[in-house]
Amino acid sequence: MSDLAQSLASLFQKAYEQGVEDGRKQPLIKHEMITRKQMKERFGISPDSFDDYYRNVQGFPSYQEGRSQKYYEPAVHEWLMDHQQFNN
Template sequence: MTDLIEKGLAELFAQAFQMGVEEGRKQPLIKHEMLTRKQLKERFGISPDSFDKYYRNIDGFPSYQEGGNQKYYEPAVHEWLMNHQQ
Protein backbone atom coordinates (compact mmCIF):
# COMPACT_ATOMS: atom_id res chain seq x y z
CA MET A 1 0.00 0.00 0.00
CA THR A 2 2.83 2.42 0.89
CA ASP A 3 4.51 1.68 -2.45
CA LEU A 4 1.31 2.65 -4.31
CA ILE A 5 1.08 5.95 -2.44
CA GLU A 6 4.75 6.72 -3.07
CA LYS A 7 4.40 5.86 -6.76
CA GLY A 8 1.25 7.99 -7.06
CA LEU A 9 2.92 10.94 -5.35
CA ALA A 10 6.04 10.59 -7.52
CA GLU A 11 3.89 10.67 -10.67
CA LEU A 12 1.94 13.66 -9.38
CA PHE A 13 5.15 15.58 -8.60
CA ALA A 14 6.60 14.69 -12.01
CA GLN A 15 3.47 16.00 -13.76
CA ALA A 16 3.48 19.22 -11.70
CA PHE A 17 7.18 19.73 -12.44
CA GLN A 18 6.65 19.22 -16.18
CA MET A 19 3.74 21.67 -16.20
CA GLY A 20 5.91 24.23 -14.41
CA VAL A 21 8.73 23.79 -16.91
CA GLU A 22 6.35 24.20 -19.85
CA GLU A 23 4.78 27.31 -18.31
CA GLY A 24 8.21 28.78 -17.59
CA ARG A 25 9.26 28.37 -21.21
CA LYS A 26 6.32 30.54 -22.25
CA GLN A 27 7.55 33.47 -20.14
CA PRO A 28 10.16 35.72 -21.76
CA LEU A 29 13.11 36.47 -19.50
CA ILE A 30 13.84 39.73 -21.27
CA LYS A 31 11.40 41.97 -23.05
CA HIS A 32 12.25 42.72 -26.64
CA GLU A 33 12.00 46.48 -26.68
CA MET A 34 14.07 49.58 -27.19
CA LEU A 35 14.97 51.41 -23.98
CA THR A 36 15.97 54.95 -23.19
CA ARG A 37 18.94 55.57 -20.89
CA LYS A 38 16.46 56.34 -18.09
CA GLN A 39 14.75 52.97 -18.58
CA LEU A 40 18.13 51.23 -18.19
CA LYS A 41 17.88 52.05 -14.47
CA GLU A 42 14.52 50.24 -14.19
CA ARG A 43 15.70 47.15 -16.07
CA PHE A 44 19.37 46.88 -15.17
CA GLY A 45 19.88 49.16 -12.18
CA ILE A 46 22.19 51.50 -14.10
CA SER A 47 21.51 55.13 -13.22
CA PRO A 48 21.62 57.63 -16.11
CA ASP A 49 24.70 59.30 -14.58
CA SER A 50 26.55 55.98 -14.20
CA PHE A 51 25.47 54.96 -17.69
CA ASP A 52 26.85 58.21 -19.15
CA LYS A 53 30.12 57.82 -17.23
CA TYR A 54 30.83 54.09 -17.68
CA TYR A 55 28.88 52.69 -20.63
CA ARG A 56 27.52 55.20 -23.13
CA ASN A 57 30.76 55.95 -24.97
CA ILE A 58 32.33 52.49 -24.79
CA ASP A 59 33.08 51.24 -28.26
CA GLY A 60 30.81 48.28 -28.98
CA PHE A 61 28.08 49.07 -26.45
CA PRO A 62 24.83 48.23 -28.30
CA SER A 63 22.82 51.29 -29.26
CA TYR A 64 20.55 52.57 -32.01
CA GLN A 65 20.14 56.15 -33.15
CA GLU A 66 16.45 57.01 -33.55
CA GLY A 67 16.19 60.60 -34.74
CA GLY A 68 17.89 62.71 -32.11
CA ASN A 69 17.61 59.99 -29.45
CA GLN A 70 19.85 57.06 -28.71
CA LYS A 71 17.99 53.86 -27.78
CA TYR A 72 19.15 50.51 -26.47
CA TYR A 73 17.75 47.09 -27.43
CA GLU A 74 17.17 45.31 -24.13
CA PRO A 75 18.36 41.80 -25.17
CA ALA A 76 21.53 43.25 -26.73
CA VAL A 77 22.29 45.27 -23.58
CA HIS A 78 21.71 42.19 -21.40
CA GLU A 79 24.05 40.10 -23.56
CA TRP A 80 26.70 42.85 -23.59
CA LEU A 81 26.56 43.18 -19.81
CA MET A 82 26.80 39.40 -19.35
CA ASN A 83 29.84 39.26 -21.66
CA HIS A 84 31.63 42.19 -20.01
CA GLN A 85 31.43 41.32 -16.32
CA GLN A 86 34.51 41.68 -14.14
Protein backbone atom coordinates (compact mmCIF):
# COMPACT_ATOMS: atom_id res chain seq x y z
CA MET A 1 0.00 0.00 0.00
CA SER A 2 1.32 3.45 -0.83
CA ASP A 3 2.20 5.91 1.91
CA LEU A 4 -0.74 8.13 0.95
CA ALA A 5 -3.24 5.27 1.06
CA GLN A 6 -1.85 4.04 4.35
CA SER A 7 -2.02 7.55 5.84
CA LEU A 8 -5.62 7.93 4.68
CA ALA A 9 -6.54 4.50 6.08
CA SER A 10 -5.00 5.46 9.42
CA LEU A 11 -6.82 8.81 9.41
CA PHE A 12 -10.17 7.12 8.65
CA GLN A 13 -9.58 4.55 11.39
CA LYS A 14 -8.87 7.30 13.96
CA ALA A 15 -11.96 9.25 12.87
CA TYR A 16 -14.09 6.11 13.18
CA GLU A 17 -12.73 5.33 16.65
CA GLN A 18 -13.33 8.93 17.75
CA GLY A 19 -16.90 8.76 16.46
CA VAL A 20 -17.55 5.55 18.39
CA GLU A 21 -16.07 7.08 21.54
CA ASP A 22 -18.17 10.25 21.14
CA GLY A 23 -21.29 8.15 20.56
CA ARG A 24 -20.74 6.26 23.79
CA LYS A 25 -20.74 9.55 25.69
CA GLN A 26 -24.21 10.46 24.44
CA PRO A 27 -27.00 9.90 26.99
CA LEU A 28 -29.46 7.17 26.17
CA ILE A 29 -32.75 9.05 26.28
CA LYS A 30 -35.87 7.63 24.74
CA HIS A 31 -38.15 9.99 22.88
CA GLU A 32 -41.36 9.22 24.70
CA MET A 33 -43.78 10.58 27.26
CA ILE A 34 -43.32 9.22 30.78
CA THR A 35 -45.25 9.37 34.05
CA ARG A 36 -44.06 10.59 37.45
CA LYS A 37 -43.64 6.96 38.52
CA GLN A 38 -41.23 6.35 35.62
CA MET A 39 -38.96 9.16 36.87
CA LYS A 40 -37.37 6.61 39.24
CA GLU A 41 -36.25 4.19 36.53
CA ARG A 42 -35.27 6.88 34.02
CA PHE A 43 -33.66 9.53 36.24
CA GLY A 44 -33.34 7.99 39.70
CA ILE A 45 -35.94 10.37 41.19
CA SER A 46 -38.49 8.71 43.46
CA PRO A 47 -42.14 9.75 42.99
CA ASP A 48 -42.17 11.43 46.42
CA SER A 49 -38.97 13.40 45.69
CA PHE A 50 -40.33 14.28 42.26
CA ASP A 51 -43.52 15.65 43.85
CA ASP A 52 -41.55 17.58 46.50
CA TYR A 53 -38.77 19.08 44.38
CA TYR A 54 -39.64 19.08 40.68
CA ARG A 55 -43.29 18.62 39.77
CA ASN A 56 -44.54 22.12 40.60
CA VAL A 57 -41.40 24.09 39.77
CA GLN A 58 -42.19 26.82 37.27
CA GLY A 59 -40.78 25.87 33.89
CA PHE A 60 -40.51 22.13 34.54
CA PRO A 61 -41.56 20.49 31.25
CA SER A 62 -44.93 18.75 31.46
CA TYR A 63 -47.97 17.97 29.34
CA GLN A 64 -51.52 17.64 30.61
CA GLU A 65 -53.19 14.57 29.13
CA GLY A 66 -56.73 14.35 30.43
CA ARG A 67 -56.50 14.26 34.21
CA SER A 68 -52.89 13.11 34.29
CA GLN A 69 -49.59 14.87 33.66
CA LYS A 70 -46.99 13.35 31.37
CA TYR A 71 -43.40 14.36 30.79
CA TYR A 72 -41.41 14.28 27.54
CA GLU A 73 -38.26 12.42 28.52
CA PRO A 74 -35.73 14.43 26.43
CA ALA A 75 -37.19 17.71 27.75
CA VAL A 76 -36.91 16.46 31.34
CA HIS A 77 -33.30 15.39 30.73
CA GLU A 78 -32.44 18.79 29.26
CA TRP A 79 -34.19 20.61 32.13
CA LEU A 80 -32.31 18.55 34.72
CA MET A 81 -28.99 19.22 32.98
CA ASP A 82 -29.73 22.97 32.82
CA HIS A 83 -30.75 23.15 36.49
CA GLN A 84 -27.93 21.24 38.16
CA GLN A 85 -26.53 22.59 41.39
CA PHE A 86 -23.01 21.81 42.49
CA ASN A 87 -21.79 21.79 46.06
CA ASN A 88 -18.46 23.52 46.49
